Amino acid sequence: MDPVIRLEEITRVFDTGDVQVHALRGVSLQVSPGDCLAIMGASGSGKSTLMNILGCLDRPSSGSYHLVGEDVARLSRNQLAQIRNRTIGFVFQNFNLLARTSALENVELPLLYRGVSARDRRRLAASALERVGLADRMHHGPSQLSGGQQQRVAIARALVGSPSVILADEPTGNLDSKTSVEIMQFFRGLVDDTGVTLVLVTHEPDIAAWADRMVEMKDGLIVRDRLRDQGTSPSEVTA
Amino acid sequence: MTTVQTIWVACRALLRNKMRSFLTTLGIVIGVAAVISMSAIGAGARARVSSMFESMGANILIVFSGSSRQGGMRGGQGSQPTLTWADLDRIREDIPDVRYAAPMMGIGAQVMAEGQNWQTQVRGTTADYFGIRNWPAASGEIFGDVDEDAGAKVAVVGQTVVNNLFGEDYNPVGQLIRINNIPFSIIGVAAKKGNNAWGSDEDDVVFVPSSTFRAKLQGGLQQFIPGTIMVGAVSQEATGSAKTAIEKLLRERHRIRPGNEDDFTVRNMSEMASAQQEGARTMTSLLAGIALVSLIVGGIGIMNIMLVSVTERTREIGLRMALGAKPAAILIQFVTEAVVLSVIGGLLGVAAGIGAARYLVTTFDWPLLIEPMFSVIAVGFSGIVGVVFGLYPAWKASRLDPIQALRFE
Numbered sequence A: 001m002d003p004v005i006r007l008e009e010i011t012r013v014f015d016t017g018d019v020q021v022h023a024l025r026g027v028s029l030q031v032s033p034g035d036c037l038a039i040m041g042a043s044g045s046g047k048s049t050l051m052n053i054l055g056c057l058d059r060p061s062s063g064s065y066h067l068v069g070e071d072v073a074r075l076s077r078n079q080l081a082q083i084r085n086r087t088i089g090f091v092f093q094n095f096n097l098l099a100r101t102s103a104l105e106n107v108e109l110p111l112l113y114r115g116v117s118a119r120d121r122r123r124l125a126a127s128a129l130e131r132v133g134l135a136d137r138m139h140h141g142p143s144q145l146s147g148g149q150q151q152r153v154a155i156a157r158a159l160v161g162s163p164s165v166i167l168a169d170e171p172t173g174n175l176d177s178k179t180s181v182e183i184m185q186f187f188r189g190l191v192d193d194t195g196v197t198l199v200l201v202t203h204e205p206d207i208a209a210w211a212d213r214m215v216e217m218k219d220g221l222i223v224r225d226r227l228r229d230q231g232t233s234p235s236e237v238t239a
Numbered sequence B: 001m002t003t004v005q006t007i008w009v010a011c012r013a014l015l016r017n018k019m020r021s022f023l024t025t026l027g028i029v030i031g032v033a034a035v036i037s038m039s040a041i042g043a044g045a046r047a048r049v050s051s052m053f054e055s056m057g058a059n060i061l062i063v064f065s066g067s068s069r070q071g072g073m074r075g076g077q078g079s080q081p082t083l084t085w086a087d088l089d090r091i092r093e094d095i096p097d098v099r100y101a102a103p104m105m106g107i108g109a110q111v112m113a114e115g116q117n118w119q120t121q122v123r124g125t126t127a128d129y130f131g132i133r134n135w136p137a138a139s140g141e142i143f144g145d146v147d148e149d150a151g152a153k154v155a156v157v158g159q160t161v162v163n164n165l166f167g168e169d170y171n172p173v174g175q176l177i178r179i180n181n182i183p184f185s186i187i188g189v190a191a192k193k194g195n196n197a198w199g200s201d202e203d204d205v206v207f208v209p210s211s212t213f214r215a216k217l218q219g220g221l222q223q224f225i226p227g228t229i230m231v232g233a234v235s236q237e238a239t240g241s242a243k244t245a246i247e248k249l250l251r252e253r254h255r256i257r258p259g260n261e262d263d264f265t266v267r268n269m270s271e272m273a274s275a276q277q278e279g280a281r282t283m284t285s286l287l288a289g290i291a292l293v294s295l296i297v298g299g300i301g302i303m304n305i306m307l308v309s310v311t312e313r314t315r316e317i318g319l320r321m322a323l324g325a326k327p328a329a330i331l332i333q334f335v336t337e338a339v340v341l342s343v344i345g346g347l348l349g350v351a352a353g354i355g356a357a358r359y360l361v362t363t364f365d366w367p368l369l370i371e372p373m374f375s376v377i378a379v380g381f382s383g384i385v386g387v388v389f390g391l392y393p394a395w396k397a398s399r400l401d402p403i404q405a406l407r408f409e
């Protein structure tokens, strides 16, 4: 199968005036549809930088990036916005929900930039919230929800537009271990049921253990890329 | 997004910060309220002035002694009287466009009746005056040619004089009134007129025949009229030709050579009305200018708050971009917020302006004239203010880098 994500020799250099920071120094990676991939690595190893490039929020300094067969480097600002809107679903560490805005409206947000009618937006957002188990919290604002619930709203928002790729940068970073397991269970089920591609960044091995494939980064390079041992199941790791 | 959706999203964003939104829009509210109330009051004042001049008679001409260029427009006082009684007769008899012509003389005098005193204006004129002013007697009658020829000591009194000498609801016809201690008998009460265009009480007056006035109250001057001539043209359209004819006649009679200045001035009531109106209009445009400036200040207020808002909501903007908002969508969102703010400000301003105009108008006793078009323009203009002053903050928002915006603390 053609890969959803194909990175070739991606570098990213930040110019901070006096020093140049080489955040990525030649990353090549292929991700197939339905993959569930965890990126690990020390702080500052370039994980978030890579995720931003994957999410078309940032452009690489060199190298090529093909997303669903399309060369991202050739796309305009507006086309990138459209890719973010339709092909990618983001989940952030700090949830990034709009304050004083109901869960439903937060989930509707990506559909708003797609010209979906108000009624369809409402319907799709409600069913996405139902899928994350928040049918009874639709009209609550972020301040009325627990961290785990907020992250589930954010996941519903990432799902609502049926993207091909979900990018989650430390989705459980702000959650306790029990809630983290719930979130990972949900992601796992999602990948298995829908065949969506999931790329997540985490520091915790027991979270990474939920993935099928683990990529380890160090100083802007991928130093290890392996499939999960057939023997160990995630439940055993967390137990 | 459809326009309705965009506006809805803008409203939601503004409602998240109600107090601030309200305070931001206050500048526009005040600006528009000022525009609306000023224009309504100005229009009311103009209507009032023109209706008062109309009530005086639109076909009135006044002939003064002295040249207008010598500042003798008010005639009589100061400048040498040049109009004669014969001039008056000729104007009245010889000019076809002239229907009425009456002398107008006046002195301030002490009047007395039933032991009461009152200081008032005593005017010497003829029956024509009442025709020109379309001013009937409320009771009794106006003096006529017989009284004029006989120099009869008769008087027509105004309502204010009646009130002060005899008390309200008293009919003084047949009673005696002493003017500078000379007894006159009251033959009529002039119908109530109210205040004139200059705000003085038209009913505070006593009229006596011009011949009696000359003989008993203000003598001297022989052939000259110690006052003005008031002329009633046959119609309003005829005032122009009547004026030309009077000027021609008087130049001939006064033997003024071509090229020399007139020793009299003919004024048209509608000219005087339009001079007054011009004044009111200048005042209105001045106030409108001030109001406009305050609208612009209101716009700058909106820009200021929008800039603050863009900074505060940097993360929101980054998030929206990450979720697929194109730069244009962000730009439109913030411009729409500014426009919604300013248009709501404009609408509130129209309401407040109409309210203020209502209140002021009842105090001044003017008609309330609100031009719906003006309100539409004011709201439209505040919308434009919103676009102009919202554009820069919105442009700044749309240029944000999504990653940096998302990281913004």
Ligand SMILES: Nc1ncnc2c1ncn2[C@@H]1O[C@H](COP(=O)(O)OP(=O)(O)OP(=O)(O)O)[C@@H](O)[C@H]1O
Residues within 6 Å of the ligand: A014, A015, A016, A021, A022, A023, A041, A042, A043, A044, A045, A046, A047, A048, A049, A050
């Ligand atoms: N906008 C930027 N300007 C300059 N340097 C940057 C910028 N963004 C990231 N960097 C640098 O790039 C390197 C990689 O950063 P990155 O955020 O990708 O690390 P990370 O692996 O996500 O770390 P963490 O686990 O702490 O989130 C770091 O040295 C960081 O300082």
Ligand SMILES: [Mg+2]
Residues within 6 Å of the ligand: A047, A048, A049, A169
């Ligand atoms: Mg990171």
